[in-house]
Amino acid sequence: MNRLPDTDTALAVRLDAVEKTYAEDGFSVIALAGITADIPRGRFVMIVGPSGSGKSTLLNLIGCIDRPTKGSIEVAGQRIADLSDDALTDFRARAVGFVFQNFNLFPVLSAYENVEYPLLLLGLTARQRRDRTMAMLDQVGLADQARQRPNQLSGGQKQRVAIARALVKNPSLVLADEPTANLDSTNGAAIIALMRTVQRQHNTSFVFSTHDPQLMSHADETFTLKDGKLVGHHRADPA
Amino acid sequence: MLFKLAFRNILRNRRRSIMSAGAIAVGAIAMVLFGGFIASIILGVQTDTVRRTGHLAIYRTGFFTFGSGNPAAWGMPGYRDILDLVRRDPVLAPLTAVVTPTVALFGIAGNFSIDASRTFVGSGVVPHDRDIMRRWNPYNLSYNNAAGSGLDDADPIKGVVGSGLARILGFCETLNLGNCPPPQPRETAQTPIAADIAALAASEKSETAAPDTLPHIDLLAATATGAPNVISMVIGNVDRQGVKELDDAFVLMHFDLAQQLLYGRGEKRALAILLQLHATSDLPAARARLTDIIRARNLDLEVRDFTEIVPLYSQIIAMFSAIFTFIAVIMAVIVLFTVGNTMSMSVMERTAEIGTARAIGLRRSGIRRQFLLEAWILGAIGATTGIAAGIALALIVNQAGLIWLPPGQSAPSPLAVIIGNMGQLHLAIWLGLMAATTLAAIIPANRAARLPVVDALRHV
Numbered sequence: 001m002n003r004l005p006d007t008d009t010a011l012a013v014r015l016d017a018v019e020k021t022y023a024e025d026g027f028s029v030i031a032l033a034g035i036t037a038d039i040p041r042g043r044f045v046m047i048v049g050p051s052g053s054g055k056s057t058l059l060n061l062i063g064c065i066d067r068p069t070k071g072s073i074e075v076a077g078q079r080i081a082d083l084s085d086d087a088l089t090d091f092r093a094r095a096v097g098f099v100f101q102n103f104n105l106f107p108v109l110s111a112y113e114n115v116e117y118p119l120l121l122l123g124l125t126a127r128q129r130r131d132r133t134m135a136m137l138d139q140v141g142l143a144d145q146a147r148q149r150p151n152q153l154s155g156g157q158k159q160r161v162a163i164a165r166a167l168v169k170n171p172s173l174v175l176a177d178e179p180t181a182n183l184d185s186t187n188g189a190a191i192i193a194l195m196r197t198v199q200r201q202h203n204t205s206f207v208f209s210t211h212d213p214q215l216m217s218h219a220d221e222t223f224t225l226k227d228g229k230l231v232g233h234h235r236a237d238p239a
Numbered sequence: 240m241l242f243k244l245a246f247r248n249i250l251r252n253r254r255r256s257i258m259s260a261g262a263i264a265v266g267a268i269a270m271v272l273f274g275g276f277i278a279s280i281i282l283g284v285q286t287d288t289v290r291r292t293g294h295l296a297i298y299r300t301g302f303f304t305f306g307s308g309n310p311a312a313w314g315m316p317g318y319r320d321i322l323d324l325v326r327r328d329p330v331l332a333p334l335t336a337v338v339t340p341t342v343a344l345f346g347i348a349g350n351f352s353i354d355a356s357r358t359f360v361g362s363g364v365v366p367h368d369r370d371i372m373r374r375w376n377p378y379n380l381s382y383n384n385a386a387g388s389g390l391d392d393a394d395p396i397k398g399v400v401g402s403g404l405a406r407i408l409g410f411c412e413t414l415n416l417g418n419c420p421p422p423q424p425r426e427t428a429q430t431p432i433a434a435d436i437a438a439l440a441a442s443e444k445s446e447t448a449a450p451d452t453l454p455h456i457d458l459l460a461a462t463a464t465g466a467p468n469v470i471s472m473v474i475g476n477v478d479r480q481g482v483k484e485l486d487d488a489f490v491l492m493h494f495d496l497a498q499q500l501l502y503g504r505g506e507k508r509a510l511a512i513l514l515q516l517h518a519t520s521d522l523p524a525a526r527a528r529l530t531d532i533i534r535a536r537n538l539d540l541e542v543r544d545f546t547e548i549v550p551l552y553s554q555i556i557a558m559f560s561a562i563f564t565f566i567a568v569i570m571a572v573i574v575l576f577t578v579g580n581t582m583s584m585s586v587m588e589r590t591a592e593i594g595t596a597r598a599i600g601l602r603r604s605g606i607r608r609q610f611l612l613e614a615w616i617l618g619a620i621g622a623t624t625g626i627a628a629g630i631a632l633a634l635i636v637n638q639a640g641l642i643w644l645p646p647g648q649s650a651p652s653p654l655a656v657i658i659g660n661m662g663q664l665h666l667a668i669w670l671g672l673m674a675a676t677t678l679a680a681i682i683p684a685n686r687a688a689r690l691p692v693v694d695a696l697r698h699v
Contacts, residue, residue: 065598065692086602093600100696104595108247113240120240121600165599 011074012173012205013039013062018071020057020228031057033228034071039207039221041172044199046216047209049225055209056177058225062207063175064092076172093121097166099176099195099208103158105150105165111157112137112146115164122169136164139201140194156187160194167198174199176208180215192218245612248585255581260621262577263672266570267625268632270668273566275633275656277559278664282378283645283652284556285519288549290373293337293513294522295529296548297321300541302510303548310343311463311501314508321512321540330528331514334521336375339368340509342497346460348400348490350408357407359400359458361490363497366390372515380655388491389476395496397475400456401489405477413454414477458490462503470500571675574618578679582614586687593687594695603688610684611677618676622669630665633658 020032032054039045039062047055060066061073064080073080076095083091097118098104105114115136119129137143140160150158159179166174176195180188196218199206216222224232249256298306299313306313315321318340325331326338342363349356369388389399400408402416411419455473462468472492480486492500498507516525522544529542546553586593593606601609633656641654 060693063598065696086604089597089600089602092598098595098598100595102591104591104696106244106592106595108244108251113243117240117596118599121605 010041011038012041012043012076013037013207014074015058015062016072016074018058018061018068018073020054020061020066021069031228032061032068035225035228035230036071037223037230037233039205041205042199042203043205043220044196044218045205045207045221045223046219047207047223047225048211048213048216049209050211052227053225054228055211055225057228059175059177059207059209062173063096063098064088093118094169095172097169097171097174097204099159099162099166099174099179101178101181103150103155103162103182105158105161107150110147110149111142111153111161111164114150114161115168118165118169132168133164136168137161139198140164154187155183156190159183159187159191163191163195163198167202167204170202171204173205173207176206178209178211180210180212188212188215241609241612242616245609245616248589248613249616252585252588255584256617259577259581259617260624263574263618263621263676264625264628266574267622267668267672268629269570270563270567270671271626271629271658271661271665272633272636272656273563274664274668275629275658275661276654277563278657278661279380279655280559280645281556282657283380284552285545286376286378286380288545288552289515289519290375292545292548293339293372293515294519294545295514295516295526296543296545297325297512297514297529297533297540298510298543300539303541303543306510307343310345310510311461314342314463314502314510315512315540316506316508318509318512321538324532324536325512325514325529328528328532331525334516334518334525335514336517337368337371337513337515339365339372339513339515340494340511341365341513342494342501342508342510344460344497344501346458346500348404348408349457349459350410351457353409355408357404358488359404359490360485360488361458361492361497363492363494363501364388364390365494366392369491372513375515377518380652389478390491390493391475392493394473394475395493396455396471396473398472398490398492398496399476399478400474400491401486402477402479403483403487404489405474407487408456410454410474410477414474416477458492458500460500462501463505463508464503466503468500468503470496472496567671571671574672574675575679578614578617578676579683581617582610582680582683583686585613586610586683589687590690590695590698593690594692594698597690597692598696606690607684607688610687611680614676614680614684615673618673621676622672625672626665626669630658632656 015035015037018032018035019030022029022031035058047058049055057066061068062075064075067080078091078095080088106117109117112133116129116133119132124132134143134146137146140163142157142160142164145153145157150161153161179195180191183191192215195206195208198204220236222232222234223230224234299315302310302313322338322340325335343361344363345358345360347356348359366388369390373388389397391397405411405414406416406419410416453473455471457469457471459467459469472490478489478491480489502508514525514529516522526542526544533540533542596606597603636654636656642651643654644651
């Protein structure tokens, strides 16, 4: 598959003194406090930490669906603060894929149509869309289930469709917020293995959050958050 | 895909979508039926008016405003020349069905054999022309008054009276009008006025001889010079008028007889020249041409159209238009609330999907377009179905043989809902309902488009 145009940079994500503060009932709640980190391209990165540590907030910022209160974020070489809402949306359409904890498939669309959806936003031809969609469904082992609606699929199958949807546009970065949280351990392990496999095949940067320590062994790099602060960074030895 | 997604989302909650489309359809049905009914009333009133007055009338300047108190004084000298001028005009000739002179007059109608008299309001018309005018029916409406006027070109003393006037003057039994009162005891002594009129009538009898064996009335009026004049008129027909006051005073007579009553032995004039056109749509062109002719020849004449001559016509149209607008506004409000509620519920239920679509890369405008498209599909289904159902119901109503009495008419007519040639109204209804649907969806669609992605994704 052809990689979509991307900025030439060795970093998938650069975080510089990123802060995120929420105002609740007149009080400020600090979700992230001065996160500075670089995530190289083509890595399988996990963000771990207990509930409330800021994992999801950090993923939202990296995924360009939220903006930091302070600091700057670069994704695939693009400074997020410089982009308007539409430009940021278009950037997400090109460069960022999402895998959600609750799968978030469109219930009225079939597995095929769910995977095809991001390609429509990129304006690809019908033939290009069909070829890419079927190839992606085949890769996640769901070519036979292409016509099924989400309610006709198991949890594991839904998450495979979600992974296919995230990867079908060949994004620079795929973000997954606790992708195994709603799966049993067998399916969870299978999904992680699948994500690892396609990440290697597509040489895409994967960043996902989890609080399951058993999954950390799969990561190239692990960032540990606690109370909104980066308290640990572990890089696995190259295999 | 956008269309497919919208359509499937509509089918997702079938009951709610059916209710919304149903509300739109009911609105469309109501407006198609009522619009068609109003159209039939308006065309009916127009047909009735044009049959009586024509489309255009030429008067002496000032008559229309000041002349009704003394119509004889406002007669047009040389009206035959004007008739010829209009009839031979190359622009007007193909547009006109009838060009005819007329006089209007009032006075006292009496049946002095029983000492009965009543003021009358009369018209003098050319029978043949009047009969053509009464057959004017370009909209193919079924009316029972398309029969002849009851006058005869060859029999100038024969006239028509309103049924009320005929009763008042004691012809109820003679003319078989029905529901006749029992005979009243006659007073033997004539009042001095009645005696005078009877004597005048007797003196004029040699000129306007009506056979005593036929029911006839004597008509007294002032001539153009102010002198009293009396003629006898045979009642050839009784024509019930829609308004009682008119029915009790109505007299229609031969043009020559009316001229004789109004001008005696003096110069005969016409009070107006009426033009009935083949089509009402030609009215502006015909009026403009008449105005040009009058101006070019510097004639002391003015032109009025039937909406000016019969202000009731415009009032009826205005009233029914206001009622239709009122109903349309109510329907639009119902559609606004129903579709607005449906779309708001849909946005609420699909908040997480909105967040997902935005995260994947759909712009705010795309979300807005998505919900507007869903509303449009709902609106199109509802409006199209409603208009089709309205037309079907109109066909049923038209075939049901229902009868009613339209405003200003004396005889019942079939209750009709016009559906032919109503394409513009149906299109306007369709577009109006789509506009209401769009308006209803704008706020929910904007709300959906403005949802912060993170908040939308968190929504359960």
